Amino acid sequence: MAGSSRGPTRREVLVSGGSAAGLALAGCTGGDGDGDGNGSSDDGGGGGGSYTVSMEPVGEVTFESPPERWVANNGSWADMGVALGHEPPEALWLTSRYHTRYYDGIPDVSVDTSGMTDLYQNGVDKELFYELDADVHVIDPNFLLNRYSGWEQADIDEIDESVGPFFGNSIFSQEYAWHDDYQYYTLYEAFGKLAEAFQEQERYEQFVALHEEFQGRVEEIVPPEGERPEVAILWADGDQPETFLPYLISEGTSFKQWRDLGVRDALANSEVEDFHTNRGELDFETLLEVDPEVLLLRGQEGKTASEFQDTVVSFLENDDVASRLTAVQNGDVYRGGPLYQGPITNLVLTERAAGQVYGIEEELFDRDEVAGIVTGQ
Template identity: 80%
Template sequence: MAGDGGMTRRQYLTYGGAVAGGGALAGCIGGSNAGNGGGSGGNETESGSDRNAESEGPYTVSMEPVGEVEFDAPPGTWVANNGSWADMGVALGYEPPQALWLTDRYHTQYYDEIPDVSVDTSGMTDLYQDGVDKELFYELDADVHVIDPNFLLNRYSGWEQADIDEIHGSVGPFFGNSVFSREYDWHDDYQYYTLYEAFEKLSQAFQEQERYEQFATLHEEFQGRVEEVVPPEENRPEVAVLWADGDAPETFLPYVISEGTSFKQWRDLGVRDALARSEVEDFHSNRGELDFETLLEVDPDVLLLRGQEAKTAEEFNDTVVSFMADNDVASSLTAVANGDVYRGGPLYQGPITNLVLTERAAGQVYGVEGELFDRERVAEIVTGQ
């Protein structure tokens, strides 16, 4: 972008709202550094620079909690908080983000289900490296940061409002919302978005509204098919979603199924939550853990273990499930005795991964066989065919 000698390469613009509760300036994006993202995707789509060339001028998009953000052109490079946003970008035909909070929590194996769509995370950067270094944002030099600034301020004590304002003004604006969870106290003062509400906001920022509309139509049809396979409530199993580390977990972090993109597949499938009816408190409430004895008091029909997505189903059965079956206490659990222990899905999901995970979950809890969505159609939307 053009600018006077004393300004950065991104001209300052005024926010319609506030960044993380404080006054701030928003920068145009798509300047001299615009182009393909830092990640390596397998999607044959137009590059960020192509989109910039086709832009017809500035436009404004509103996103809570950052308010109104004005864009000169669709961004060429971007940074995201997590795999929910990364998957949205891929669905919109974009190269994956240059960096994520933790790249190993972006499980790209789900794209193996979709022809002609793949993502290579080897070139991505972890934002969190024993802390979050402000200088890293300068090195990445992204056109936009799809991160809720309150996440930085409240989840990592090294950041202050002045740091948010500095990066926002000198590098690129923040444009994000912590959609994956609704359990944080600091998120009470502004709007949450559903997965598709957030997806629509990002499509407006990226100027890919047509792809969004196509996904929204596909998702609506998919939801109809999901509803058809959900049995009456009295025939649905009680499940427990737990975080389980390693191959032989003996303690677990309990997750009560709630709002946020993190639990979308379980809400859509209408499963009954065994932890919600128990005296066990959600992990976010007290950071407490469960052992096998406490879990036996709840004794859910199905165990859904998070933290295991790096394993295939076979690897998971050969390690975690086998370990529990051989444990004197765990083997008494109904889910273990009946062979109903499964991988519980990742913390983050976007429009593509949600289709894959919901279909997988329908098979786990209801024994549904066959495909519930058209892989080719997803690929056609992503690749722009």
């Protein structure tokens, strides 16, 4: 077995009751659940004893103390950890898809990804999990088994037992066939699970209250259905994209802002199939047949709004076919948001999206309140 000559793992230290350095940000803990009735704590709130949290598809996971060193699948979970006042994860599937620029407008909240490790490096090396030595892996094991052919269930079991447990669910998309036979979680259901694992239920409840207030403001600015634009969400690589991957708005967390804003999906009313169905692409001619009122292009979150305008939009405006698109002619081509979002980034992205599709310029949430929750103040 890989790593069999190693000394005690962090998990063995935690299970044996050894102490660890403590969380990066001091804050209030406590509470007795995540608000959805799932999971349980043996000691009723993390006062020093072991506790168990239930997460599909891994089932019940028992913690002897709150995890400190952790690995996450993507930016959705990383953002949840930040929201809970926790140190960022040691590694992500691809760190380049965790867009920490969204934190720029929030006081005292920032994340440096330069020291993070990419789990995917032309494959996923099992030995890397030993090197990272995490207390918990916030990764859906089925993602590893189905998105990368190098892993088998025996590998999952080995890492679970020898390093640290898996504790995650692929919440960002509901289009994978392999995810049909176990529960999906909404963004806040999943957030509640991680809050239980980290024993940060009070911070979670504060975010729930903030989010409910935010949702009320969003509902107020959404116009009647007939006045909402038809949008197309497409993946577009590079500065001069000529083909696009179509994403139909679905129930995964990556579409939460668009569902909450009630936009109409232009692709849903066409013959275009979702990218997950047949891995198909659209060219300018096919897109012109659909001719959405608003184009929302993913794969562009590394750019600022002005950089996006100066590259992608400028290219479309100067292309003979693309320039005929209604969205291009009307100046309604925008960055379409990332694949992954957590509680903080969802606030930022929804507010940004409201400006894109409805022209709303006001702030829809209090940055200082978010900062106060994260920092425990």
